Amino acid sequence: MPTIDLKEAISDFSRLIDQASNGEFITITRHGKRFAVMVSVEAAEIALKALKNKQSRLAVYLRIFPGADPERNRSPSQTIKL
Secondary structure (H helix, E strand, O other): OOEEEHHHHHHOHHHHHHHHHOOOOEEEEEOOEEEEEEOOHHHHHHHHHHHHOOOOOHHHHHHHOOOOOOOOOOOOOOOOOO
């Protein structure tokens, strides 16, 4: 994730927009401290959807992200003899 100072970000705004739209996360700093991240609209929508979801189960969060269709291993984790 590239990090860039605010003044440089202002002068290179068009280039940063292109990078963000291609999937990069760009951290913007002010006075040496991180204060914002530039991301694509798709990444922002995914993040907002995850934040709005009231359920806290991991499987729910995994389903939110594109291409995340986890296969469930239904075999027992241990073989138990009773």
